[in-house]
Amino acid sequence: MIGILGIVVVLVMVFGGYLIAGGKLDIILHAAPFELMIIGGAAIGAFLIGNDVTTIRHTFRSLGRVFRGPRWKPGDYRDLLCLLFALIRLARHNPxxxxxxxxxxxxSAIFSRYPRILAxxxxxxLIGDTLRSASMNYDDPHQVEEVLDKRMEAQLxxxxxPSHALQTMADGLPALGIVAAVLGVIKTMAAIDQPPEILGKMIGGALVGTFLGVFLAYGFVGPFASRLRDVIEEDAHFYKLIREVLVxxxxNHSANICIEVGRQNTPSHNRPGFGDLEEALKVTRQEAA
Structure with a gap:
């Protein structure tokens, strides 16, 4: 919702300010389709050249996350701590x-209680591989932590x-706007014998290309890339929590201490309260019994 509001604010403030200042939209509306074809088409073509099929597909699928926000909510962090608590207790009592x-x-009856995590x-x-390594006596905490760090860094x-691909597109859009503007100037120079009022409109149309390139880069594509990066990095804390608890x-800390370590390392806006988590763990103990 906040993303849609941002788009509306950008459009209203830019074009509203232009109209209030006495600008006329007819030149922009006339030139925009052709300029967008040049700028947008070139940007998409460059995007296809610079990325593989997997990144292209992943980028288009990820655009919705700009509006949906992070996948993992506070309740998911609480559920993850409960899941890890149940698995650690079971591993201690019956490996x-x-x-x-x-x-x-x-x-698994344990995993099935938390369908969002199971999905x-x-x-x-990550949970299975780390617990499996412990059962194989590969239980040096420092080695396991190093392996998990490398794995999560590669995953991140x-x-x-997709965020990098969008940012690269945003960086190139102003230059593509200049390309469109130069083409407009070339077109204008070919009609240099026309009256000033016609030449003025043609020059104005050429400048629309520069405007659209900068406007799209800093008003939309750049913020999309930045927001997508923030969402991905926010979701990465969920996997870091798994590492903290299992390490x-x-x-050989008690199960309660392991969970408290994880709770303390959860970002503050997603961190479950101590009392709320205790209530959830009490339910987990009852289900295990």
Missing amino acids: VAVEEHIEAPAN DPEAVS QHALH ANLH
């Missing part, structure tokens, strides 16, 4: 029994590709 949950999470392959895989960089588990 063999936890294997069926991490090997077949889709059939995310990366979260499920991959997830940020604390490898240090």
